[in-house]
Amino acid sequence: MKDAVRANFDASPSDYDSFEEATGLFAFLARELAARAGIAPGMKVADVGCGTGLSTAVLREATGGGDGLTGIDLSPRMLGEARRRVPGARFIEGDAERLETILPSLSQDAVLYNACVFLLPDAPASLRGARSALRDRGTVAMNFIAGAYVDGRELFTELFPEWTGGGAHPAPRFPCDTSKLGEYLGEAGFQDIRSGTVDRELGLAGLRRFYSVPAQSASLYPKLEAAGRRAAVGRMFDLAQERGVRSASMRWAWLVASK
Numbered sequence: 001m002k003d004a005v006r007a008n009f010d011a012s013p014s015d016y017d018s019f020e021e022a023t024g025l026f027a028f029l030a031r032e033l034a035a036r037a038g039i040a041p042g043m044k045v046a047d048v049g050c051g052t053g054l055s056t057a058v059l060r061e062a063t064g065g066g067d068g069l070t071g072i073d074l075s076p077r078m079l080g081e082a083r084r085r086v087p088g089a090r091f092i093e094g095d096a097e098r099l100e101t102i103l104p105s106l107s108q109d110a111v112l113y114n115a116c117v118f119l120l121p122d123a124p125a126s127l128r129g130a131r132s133a134l135r136d137r138g139t140v141a142m143n144f145i146a147g148a149y150v151d152g153r154e155l156f157t158e159l160f161p162e163w164t165g166g167g168a169h170p171a172p173r174f175p176c177d178t179s180k181l182g183e184y185l186g187e188a189g190f191q192d193i194r195s196g197t198v199d200r201e202l203g204l205a206g207l208r209r210f211y212s213v214p215a216q217s218a219s220l221y222p223k224l225e226a227a228g229r230r231a232a233v234g235r236m237f238d239l240a241q242e243r244g245v246r247s248a249s250m251r252w253a254w255l256v257a258s259k
């Protein structure tokens, strides 16, 4: 599972960053999450699943510099981009499910997972590690995909079966059951758990780009090779375009809690 996630993201940096250039989604999500987590100048923050550093760059702004930032990711190629994007931060190749072996205990003011936690098969282990890395009253914050909407209809439950004619999962599959994350936070010992959702219009072309990134198309068509997945996503969105779709947005859920 981890090898597949690493391989999919190792194949993704350029598509990932060109999607971001077109939509600004990940920086938008990171800004939202950092604000909800109360990230402020001078804080020490871990950016778990930092990817190409889009979220780390937002945290650099929020903390007033890169010195207090540690980005952690499984994918060497995503990390390569992150090191270029945020030269002042520290980046470590490592597994988010073993944070206690990466971050010294009581060393962080906040631990953020921007668009990462739903990729973790053992999210409870990751949250326990995050808690041990946090100082007392430190903050954990995460966000994850909660839906995609096309002209107000949910893409996967309402439109997908019709558009794909079968062959795809009725909803993207992720290794983590995100409906349980609140429970996992409580079990890991976090308190004062807050939650909500945020929507972002991407346009049909933007949503198409999102699901064309190799790491995203894998959640829809896990049995196809990257080229086949891209073609399948292309057919689906060509059909949507023919049907004159006007709006396409994503909904992301967030959770913030205190140690």
Ligand SMILES: C[S@@+](CC[C@H](N)C(=O)[O-])C[C@H]1O[C@@H](n2cnc3c(N)ncnc32)[C@H](O)[C@@H]1O
Binding pocket: 002, 005, 006, 009, 026, 027, 030, 048, 049, 050, 051, 052, 053, 054, 055, 072, 073, 074, 075, 078, 094, 095, 096, 097, 113, 114, 115, 116, 119, 120
């Ligand atoms: C959707 S990207 C988000 C990247 C970044 N936070 C951003 O805002 O653009 C998710 C990242 O999580 C990383 N990831 C997935 N599973 C991981 C694990 N077990 N440990 C560390 N990183 C992981 C992937 O390699 C990928 O770079």
